[in-house]
Amino acid sequence: MVTPVSTETIPLAPKVLLHDHLDGGLRPETVIELAREVGYRKLPHEDPRALGRWFAEAADSGSLERYLETFSHTVAVMQTRDALVRVATECVEDLADDGVVYAEVRYAPELFQEGGLTLDEIVQAVQDGFREGERRVAASGRWIRIGTLLAAMRQNARSAEIAELAVRYRDAEVVGFDIAGPEAGFPPTRNLDAFEYLRQQNAHFTIHAGEAFGLPSIWEALQHCGTERLGHGVRIVDDIKVDGDGSVHLGRLASYVRDRRIPLEMCPSSNLQTGAAPSIAEHPIGLLARLRFRVTVNTDNRLMSHCSMSSEFATLHETFGYGWADMQWFTVNAMKSSFLGFDERLDVINNIIKPGYATLIG
Numbered sequence: 490m491v492t493p494v495s496t497e498t499i500p501l502a503p504k505v506l507l508h509d510h511l512d513g514g515l516r517p518e519t520v521i522e523l524a525r526e527v528g529y530r531k532l533p534h535e536d537p538r539a540l541g542r543w544f545a546e547a548a549d550s551g552s553l554e555r556y557l558e559t560f561s562h563t564v565a566v567m568q569t570r571d572a573l574v575r576v577a578t579e580c581v582e583d584l585a586d587d588g589v590v591y592a593e594v595r596y597a598p599e600l601f602q603e604g605g606l607t608l609d610e611i612v613q614a615v616q617d618g619f620r621e622g623e624r625r626v627a628a629s630g631r632w633i634r635i636g637t638l639l640a641a642m643r644q645n646a647r648s649a650e651i652a653e654l655a656v657r658y659r660d661a662e663v664v665g666f667d668i669a670g671p672e673a674g675f676p677p678t679r680n681l682d683a684f685e686y687l688r689q690q691n692a693h694f695t696i697h698a699g700e701a702f703g704l705p706s707i708w709e710a711l712q713h714c715g716t717e718r719l720g721h722g723v724r725i726v727d728d729i730k731v732d733g734d735g736s737v738h739l740g741r742l743a744s745y746v747r748d749r750r751i752p753l754e755m756c757p758s759s760n761l762q763t764g765a766a767p768s769i770a771e772h773p774i775g776l777l778a779r780l781r782f783r784v785t786v787n788t789d790n791r792l793m794s795h796c797s798m799s800s801e802f803a804t805l806h807e808t809f810g811y812g813w814a815d816m817q818w819f820t821v822n823a824m825k826s827s828f829l830g831f832d833e834r835l836d837v838i839n840n841i842i843k844p845g846y847a848t849l850i851g
């Protein structure tokens with residue numbers, strides 16, 4: 490029997506998440522408790538519900554720069570080893586509760602040094618938290634695996650150092666590298682040495698591109714930097730023309746992205762808040778999925794964007810009518826595009842994702 494698609498059943502489906510920021514996914518109550526512990530007094534609210542609402546509203550600003558300002562509060566309470574372990578552990582528990590089976594969670598270690606932690610101490614703390622979270626989930630009879638992406642901030646000049654850090658921890662579940670932060674004015678080519686180094690080390694990376702800036706950012710990320718995936722990539726639609734009669738014309742860059750199966754880490758709710766898309770109905774994900782680009786669905790920042798993988802899927806179900814087969818397609822796309830080894834990806838697809846959807850489809 491087919492299980493109906495609803496907000497109650499979507500959490501049961503196995504999901505894969507490639508684009509989730511650790512400092513964008515804290516529980517509001519954890520932000521409040523950690524702020525008390527470290528004496529941080531600038532939180533706009535002391536009540537978890539009010540604080541959660543504040544983050545979502547403040548981030549709903551129409552600009553990426555203003556969206557990013559809200560991170561000052563989460564980053565402020567993540568400056569100790571204990572805080573990092575706790576936030577990472579809870580992140581894994583929350584993702585597992587949402588039915589996520591594999592996630593690549595990213596953060597910028599350089600942001601957590603205000604309390605004197607070294608980059609290595611920061612990475613070790615977060616990895617310890619992720620492993621603790623995986624153990625707790627396993628103890629509850631479920632399964633989840635977390636791969637870490639280390640990000641460098643575009644506006645800082647530390648990408649070479651962070652790329653080396655990512656390679657140093659590649660055998661401890663750090664599976665790749667990213668650059669994040671304001672896109673306009675900070676083209677990815679500012680970090681060419683980091684990308685060159687990563688390629689020479691046969692290491693994986695993705696780049697936030699085509700979110701707050703258009704095609705040149707995507708083109709540089711792909712053709713100068715050699716990115717394997719695109720964080721967001723929504724503006725690739727600027728290279729696609731749809732005629733009145735419905736016929737579609739792809740420009741050379743859009744063709745390249747589709748032909749080479751470049752994964753797009755799309756984050757619909759986040760894109761509405763930063764102004765990268767006007768509404769879910771008009772979000773490029775509809776067209777790009779129809780054209781069979783390698784589209785994946787992601788949360789970006791569960792706190793600021795007030796979402797989960799299940800809520801993103803539910804919204805897409807309501808707007809575009811996507812059912813279990815479509816959700817399985819997004820999920821397999823994501824797993825194929827992950828930075829795990831080929832055999833590990835196949836294992837998750839064949840032994841977890843496909844059987845999970847088969848149960849729902851009946």
Ligand SMILES: O=c1[nH]cnc2c1ncn2[C@@H]1O[C@H](CO)[C@@H](O)[C@H]1O
Nearest residue numbers: 510512557560595596597669670697
């Ligand atoms: O959508 C986004 N685009 C660009 N940068 C982002 C986005 N979401 C979060 N961050 C930035 O990434 C840092 C590391 O996790 C966060 O502190 C935030 O500044």
Ligand SMILES: [Zn+2]
Nearest residue numbers: 508697720789
């Ligand atoms: Zn992001």
